[in-house]
Amino acid sequence: MRLEIDIRKTLQSGDRRFELEAAFSSQDDLTVIFGASGSGKSLTIQAIAGLVTPEQGRIAVGGKTLFDFHQDINLPARKRGVGYLFQDYALFPHLTVRENIAYPLRKAWYLKLSLDDLQEVAEIMASFEIAHLAASYPAELSGGQKQRVALARAMIKKPSILLLDEPFSALDSMLRHRMRMELLEIRQRFDVPLVVITHDPADVEVFGDTLVIFANGRVEEVCGRKKLAAPENEDGWRTKVCWRAQWKKENLVAQNFAMASGI
Amino acid sequence: MPDLTPLWLTLRIASFATAIAFVFAVGFAWLTARFSFWGRDFLDAILTLPLVMPPTVLGYYLIVVWGRNGWLGSWLNAHFGISLMFTWQGAVVAATVVSFPLLFKSARAAFEGVSTEYEQAARILGDTELQVFFRITLPLAVRGLLAGTMLAFARAMGDFGATLMVAGNIEGKTQTAAMAVFDAVQAGDYTLANTLVAIMSVVCVTILVMTNKLANRGRAGR
Numbered sequence: 027m028r029l030e031i032d033i034r035k036t037l038q039s040g041d042r043r044f045e046l047e048a049a050f051s052s053q054d055d056l057t058v059i060f061g062a063s064g065s066g067k068s069l070t071i072q073a074i075a076g077l078v079t080p081e082q083g084r085i086a087v088g089g090k091t092l093f094d095f096h097q098d099i100n101l102p103a104r105k106r107g108v109g110y111l112f113q114d115y116a117l118f119p120h121l122t123v124r125e126n127i128a129y130p131l132r133k134a135w136y137l138k139l140s141l142d143d144l145q146e147v148a149e150i151m152a153s154f155e156i157a158h159l160a161a162s163y164p165a166e167l168s169g170g171q172k173q174r175v176a177l178a179r180a181m182i183k184k185p186s187i188l189l190l191d192e193p194f195s196a197l198d199s200m201l202r203h204r205m206r207m208e209l210l211e212i213r214q215r216f217d218v219p220l221v222v223i224t225h226d227p228a229d230v231e232v233f234g235d236t237l238v239i240f241a242n243g244r245v246e247e248v249c250g251r252k253k254l255a256a257p258e259n260e261d262g263w264r265t266k267v268c269w270r271a272q273w274k275k276e277n278l279v280a281q282n283f284a285m286a287s288g289i
Numbered sequence: 290m291p292d293l294t295p296l297w298l299t300l301r302i303a304s305f306a307t308a309i310a311f312v313f314a315v316g317f318a319w320l321t322a323r324f325s326f327w328g329r330d331f332l333d334a335i336l337t338l339p340l341v342m343p344p345t346v347l348g349y350y351l352i353v354v355w356g357r358n359g360w361l362g363s364w365l366n367a368h369f370g371i372s373l374m375f376t377w378q379g380a381v382v383a384a385t386v387v388s389f390p391l392l393f394k395s396a397r398a399a400f401e402g403v404s405t406e407y408e409q410a411a412r413i414l415g416d417t418e419l420q421v422f423f424r425i426t427l428p429l430a431v432r433g434l435l436a437g438t439m440l441a442f443a444r445a446m447g448d449f450g451a452t453l454m455v456a457g458n459i460e461g462k463t464q465t466a467a468m469a470v471f472d473a474v475q476a477g478d479y480t481l482a483n484t485l486v487a488i489m490s491v492v493c494v495t496i497l498v499m500t501n502k503l504a505n506r507g508r509a510g511r
Contacts, residue, residue, distance in 0.1 A: 077409050103412040116410040120428045129424075130414040183415065 027055055027219040029187070033073055033083035033093075046070065046243045049083075054235035054250065055219040060227075061240030067223045070240070071189045074221070075110045076103035087187050088219075109185030109218070113192045115176040117164035123175050124160040127151060130183045146182065153215070154178045170201050177209075181216055188213075190222045194229065206232050291481040294461055295469035296488060302377060302452075302465060303445040306384035310392050310441050315434065318396030319426070323405075333397075340390035348454020351383055355455065373455070380456035380463050387448045388441035395440065399433025400426065436503045443496045446489070 032049040046066040059067045072078040074085055076092065079100060085093040087108065092101050117126050124147060131143045139147070151157045154174045164172060173193070180188060193209065194202040210232065213220050222233045230237060239247040317336055321329055339347055355362040355373045366372055373379035403426055411421045427434075449467045456463035458472070466485050473482040 075413055077412070103409070104415045104417065106413075108413065110410070110413045112406055112410060114406075116404075116406045118407055118410070118425065118429075129411070179414070 027088050027187070028053055028086070029057060029074075029088075029219070029221065030084065030086040031070065031074070033070070033080035033085060035069060035073065035078065035080045037069070044243060046080075048073075048240070048243075048245055050238045050245050050248045052221075052236040052238070052248075055213065056233045056235040057219070057221045057238065058230050058234040058236070059221065059223045059238045059240060060225065060230055060234075062225055065240040066243040067240045068191055071110075071191060071221060071223055074106075074187075075108050075189055076101060076106045090186070107183070107186050109180035109183075109188040111173075111176055111180055111188065111190040111193050114196055115164075115172045117167075117172060117176055117179070119164050121163075122160065123156060123162050123164070123167070124151070126164070126175060127179045127182055129179060150178045150182050169197050170205060173197070173205055174208075177212060181212065181218070184216070185218060188218050188220050190220060192223055192225070194224075194226065202228075209233075291478075291484045293484075295464050295466045296485065298377060298464065299446050299466040302380045302384050303388075303442050305381045306388055306445040307392075307438060307442045309381070309385045310389045310445075311434075311438055314389055314392035314396050314437070314441075318393055318400055319422070322397050322400035336393050337390045339386050340394075344387060344448065344450025345454055347386060348383060348451040351386065351451065351455045355379065355382060375455075375457045375459060375463060377456065377463055380452045380465065383451040383455040384445035384448050387451050388445040391444055392437040392441040395433050395437025396430070399430035399437070402433065403429040432503050436500045439496045439500045439503075443493050446492070 028051065030051045033046070034048075035046040037044040037046075044064075044066070046069050048066060048070045059070065061067045069078060073080050074087070074092065080093065080095070082095045083093070084091065084095065087106075090107075091097070091099050092106050092108075093099060118129065121129065127150060128139055128143065128147045131146070132139060148157070151160060154177065156171060156174050156178065159167065159171060159175070164175070167175065173196075190209075194205055197205060206229070209220070212218075220233060222229055224230065224233075235251045237247075237249050237251075238245055317332070321333055352359065352374070354360050355365075357363065357366055357372050357374060362372060362374070373382055407425050407429065408421050411425045412418075416424065446465075447467055448465070449471070452463075452465060453468065458464050458468045460472075464472070466489055470482050470485050470489075473479070473485065
């Protein structure tokens with residue numbers, strides 16, 4: 027699976043100006059975009075999903091061009107065939123778990139689901155172990171359950187890529203570890219490439235076959251796992267240290283920036 | 290048994306006025322809640338103006354626009370030979386304008402309360418903009434919209450000044466309950482006045498209680 031990104035986008039709000047200049051590509055099925063908050067990583071996956079339109083550049087997933095400024099291509103979000111897991115899941119509060127998962131299958135609100143579709147919804151609920159929650163509303167679910175429902179909803183249309191925005195930040199640390207393992211299993215089962223946005227080094231260790239480091243709206247570094255796990259790195263130990271250092275540095279930069287701008 | 294014609298007329302006028310106001314208010318509310326464009330605050334102010342202006346001033350504006358020689362009124366008269374002045378349809382126009390801001394304000398707040406993240410999620414899951422509106426935005430805003438609709442209905446039922454300016458006070462034709470109360474008191478017919486006042490009060494209190502219930506449940510979530 028090849029992911030190619032080369033985009034520019036400027037955000038202006040009052041006197042504040044943010045420039046995103048993101049260019050990287052990944053061949054791996056597990057890609058982590060790592061960076062402090064405000065480094066532009068969320069904006070980047072929003073651009074992949076079609077929620078944000080870049081001013082320039084190109085986005086291609088698995089050989090399919092989703093956006094190309096020069097060729098005047100800009101597929102609307104509904105036609106991009108990507109899955110997206112929102113940070114707080116964005117489960118529709120007025121619909122039950124079953125209705126949430128069936129949402130992408132229903133062509134119009136007044137049409138009933140076909141038997142095949144119902145079957146599909148039942149199967150995916152069973153495979154995510156949420157069948158017993160079918161009639162519950164999102165407000166009644168725990169964090170882990172919400173995440174499973176959101177994943178089931180994102181996967182039911184078999185997306186060509188699954189984008190995850192800080193997928194574990196809303197969970198406590200015990201659950202975090204378990205959901206990481208579940209996500210890896212989902213990747214295997216559905217054979218879908220993942221792009222995970224995170225500022226948690228632990229996610230990098232699990233999902234970072236290709237690692238893209240963002241800082242201040244730019245890609246600072248792109249590296250593959252092979253490089254990370256080179257022998258002289260002593261099984262990635264140095265890498266981890268590297269990570270933490272990088273993370274701390276970014277946090278410091280962010281804090282200094284926050285202090286300087288008086289937030 | 291006192292003559293209740295004004296009451297039925299009031300209900301008819303208020304129903305039509307609320308329905309018309311609903312369509313426009315939802316449209317403008319969605320526009321101002323979801324898009325930022327040049328002149329948005331000004332548009333919001335203009336649309337809210339009927340809430341604070343004296344009803345007679347409002348009525349005067351309506352005459353300027355819809356009167357026989359008005360901007361739209363002359364056109365209506367020339368092409369269809371109809372005039373809204375001194376008809377119950379004219380009263381509907383007046384009631385629509387006075388009740389519109391209540392619906393518009395509630396609808397805008399309701400739409401702004403719907404997180405755009407739900408709409409984005411729906412887009413990614415394959416919805417067109419129209420589907421997003423009818424499957425996500427509208428259902429999630431429905432409590433606020435209903436509350437606004439009921440407030441608007443109550444306001445439309447009680448209008449006096451603007452309706453008087455546009456539709457006059459013709460017994461059996463444009464005389465609404467509010468005007469009938471005025472006439473009854475002037476004429477010393479306290480039986481009629483008391484009956485109408487009692488009915489209007491009960492209807493309005495019921496509407497307000499229901500509106501509060503809706504608003505509270507909306508806050509508590511599901």
